[in-house]
Amino acid sequence: MAGQTLYDKLWSQHLVKERDDGTALIYIDRQLLHEVTSPQAFEGLRLAGRKPWRLDANLATPDHNVPTTVKERAEGNAGIKDPVSLIQVQTLDDNCLAFGIEEFKINDPRQGIVHVVGPEQGATLPGMTVVCGDSHTATHGAFAALAHGIGTSEVEHVLATQCLLAQKMKNMQVRVEGKLGTGVTAKDIVLAVIGKIGTAGGTGYAIEFAGSAIRDLSMEGRMTVCNMAIEAGARVGLIAVDDTTIDYLRERPFAPSAGQWEAAVADWRNLVSDTDAVFDKVVELDAAGIEPQVSWGTSPEMVTGISGEVPDPSEAADETVQQGYARALEYMGLKPKQKITDIKLDKVFIGSCTNSRIEDLREAAKVARGKKVAGSIALAMVVPGSGLVKRQAEAEGLDRIFVEAGFEWREPGCSMCLAMNADKLGAGEHCASTSNRNFEGRQGYGGRTHLVSPAMAAAAAIAGHFVDVRRLAGEPQSAQEA
Numbered sequence: 001m002a003g004q005t006l007y008d009k010l011w012s013q014h015l016v017k018e019r020d021d022g023t024a025l026i027y028i029d030r031q032l033l034h035e036v037t038s039p040q041a042f043e044g045l046r047l048a049g050r051k052p053w054r055l056d057a058n059l060a061t062p063d064h065n066v067p068t069t070v071k072e073r074a075e076g077n078a079g080i081k082d083p084v085s086l087i088q089v090q091t092l093d094d095n096c097l098a099f100g101i102e103e104f105k106i107n108d109p110r111q112g113i114v115h116v117v118g119p120e121q122g123a124t125l126p127g128m129t130v131v132c133g134d135s136h137t138a139t140h141g142a143f144a145a146l147a148h149g150i151g152t153s154e155v156e157h158v159l160a161t162q163c164l165l166a167q168k169m170k171n172m173q174v175r176v177e178g179k180l181g182t183g184v185t186a187k188d189i190v191l192a193v194i195g196k197i198g199t200a201g202g203t204g205y206a207i208e209f210a211g212s213a214i215r216d217l218s219m220e221g222r223m224t225v226c227n228m229a230i231e232a233g234a235r236v237g238l239i240a241v242d243d244t245t246i247d248y249l250r251e252r253p254f255a256p257s258a259g260q261w262e263a264a265v266a267d268w269r270n271l272v273s274d275t276d277a278v279f280d281k282v283v284e285l286d287a288a289g290i291e292p293q294v295s296w297g298t299s300p301e302m303v304t305g306i307s308g309e310v311p312d313p314s315e316a317a318d319e320t321v322q323q324g325y326a327r328a329l330e331y332m333g334l335k336p337k338q339k340i341t342d343i344k345l346d347k348v349f350i351g352s353c354t355n356s357r358i359e360d361l362r363e364a365a366k367v368a369r370g371k372k373v374a375g376s377i378a379l380a381m382v383v384p385g386s387g388l389v390k391r392q393a394e395a396e397g398l399d400r401i402f403v404e405a406g407f408e409w410r411e412p413g414c415s416m417c418l419a420m421n422a423d424k425l426g427a428g429e430h431c432a433s434t435s436n437r438n439f440e441g442r443q444g445y446g447g448r449t450h451l452v453s454p455a456m457a458a459a460a461a462i463a464g465h466f467v468d469v470r471r472l473a474g475e476p477q478s479a480q481e482a
């Protein structure tokens with residue numbers, strides 16, 4: 001019998017029952033909750049007169065609707081001006097209190113984007129099944145956890161039973177071998193993968209990211225890669241356990257305590273695909289060939305390297321692609337064959353569950369240090385993914401680097417990743433964004449999103465247009481482009 005993939009192992013370890021038609025019931029170890037997709041789930045419990053099955057399997061924090069300025073945050077929930085946003089956040093607080101679920105509230109230093117908070121707390125551990133009413137739950141797969149987003153009725157089901165109806169996925173391996181060039185990051189890897197396989201390339205698969213370039217990444221980088229598996233169509237992204245995983249988790253608040261640590265680690269070491277495991281599909285990429293990426297269109301697959309140009313729709317393979325490209329160019333206000341470096345920006349957003357961890361902020365700060373945000377940029381903001389990331393960044397002096405350069409230093413939350421709070425793009429504005437989605441209107445009605453890495457976003461803020469961050473490395477500090 002052929003060996004098992006990491007996904008096969010995680011699946012079989014959590015399988016409660018499987019029917020002949022392929023539907024199965026799996027056990028869920030951890031549920032993360034935020035304010036957008038949990039209200040109806042709690043309401044359902046209430047109507048059915050049920051209680052959560054296992055309180056300590058749940059952890060909640062508000063993120064999508066929280067304001068990010070110090071002034072608004074000083075007022076607590078009352079600082080949320082939008083009435084719907086306020087109701088959502090207040091309802092999460094009320095439900096967590098009523099049902100006895102642990103919550104990091106708006107001004108708790110541990111509050112933040114749910115996908116930053118879970119791993120940071122050690123609430124996401126190798127070998128777990130992790131769910132959340134949020135498509136970017138794939139992020140947690142960086143820890144060899146079987147993690148994916150679920151809908152609100154499933155949130156209720158998991159609260160009530162600790163189980164989930166699921167169907168086994170197929171196995172895909174995305175192997176990235178070799179060394180990344182200087183200035184090229186995890187974000188560029190995952191954008192290049194999506195550029196190659198497309199936004200439907202991973203549909204029906206659990207993607208395991210493997211190869212030397214993936215092993216060389218920090219946990220922060222691995223989370224960035226798994227975070228965007230969903231943008232490649234795969235609900236699950238996975239990375240095998242190694243020393244990097246284990247080192248990251250040591251002494252995290254929710255991680256196994258000293259007495260249980262060694263046993264846990266011994267167990268986690270098995271969370272790798274067997275060498276003779278067979279994948280249904282394998283995709284290979286050469287790390288050395290990956291350039292800093294910039295998305296030009298309205299789907300994450302509409303992406304190219306910084307030395308590239310916007311495509312000419314008339315040269316596209318078939319009519320459907322031609323129409324898609326033409327529509328994207330019109331929305332984005334770009335011309336065929338326009339150089340990526342000629343795209344001017346209005347706003348810059350460094351944040352989101354893709355790129356708001358300490359390493360992301362360090363990379364951006366390295367570029368911003370001693371420089372100034374271009375005068376043509378209306379707003380450049382840095383939004384740490386959690387209160388603890390913010391605190392760490394401040395201890396390292398990163399906040400001062402950003403503020404001196406002209407960036408706004410904000411409070412943690414989803415912020416301008418999606419237009420669900422006060423941080424939004426105006427119609428027609430171009431934004432260099434470290435987030436994960438660039439659909440029409442994603443960051444605000446009529447807003448134009450370009451997905452990039454933190455270093456590329458910082459470089460674009462300084463120049464006012466996209467620049468190759470690799471060329472900035474070692475460049476003398478000057479104001480010539482400011």
Ligand SMILES: CC(C)[C@H](C(=O)O)[C@@H](O)C(=O)O
Pocket residue numbers: 036037064133134135136149418
């Ligand atoms: C609001 C939430 C349900 C949504 C998601 O599922 O991903 C959001 O986080 C997003 O990024 O679009």
Ligand code: SF4
Pocket residue numbers: 063064113115134136352353354413414417418435436
């Ligand atoms: S940061 Fe963006 S992608 Fe992540 S959970 Fe929030 S809205 Fe969704």
